[in-house]
Amino acid sequence: MAKVKYGNWDLVAELDDYRDEMENWVKKGILKTTLAIYNTAVSLAPVDLGYLKESIDYKLTDGGFSSVISVGADYAIKRMSQLLATVI
Secondary structure, three states: OOOOOOOOHHHHHHHHHHHHHHHHHHHHHHHHHHHHHHHHHHHHOOOOOOHHHHHEEEEEEHHHOEEEEEEOOOOHHHHHHHHHHHHO
16 A cells, blocks of 8 residues: 555545555456457468467466467468468
C-alpha cells in the first residue's frame, strides 16, 4: 500500500483497487490480441495436420503482461511472414 502522510485512506484504497482492475484489463487485452494472432497464424498454415500448423505456439510471460508467439518449423519464417503480411 502507498505511504500517505496526510490524506484520505479511502482514496488510497480506491487507487489500489483501480490499479488491480487496470492490470486485469491489460492482461485480458494482451491475451485477446495474442489469441487473435495465434488463431490467424494457425488458420493460414496450408496443411491441416502439417508440421507447420502443429509447431505454432504461444506463451504468456511477465505474469500475463507480455506474450510470445513462436513457430518451430524451420521453413516457417518465410512462409508465415508471407501469409501474415496479407492479413495485416
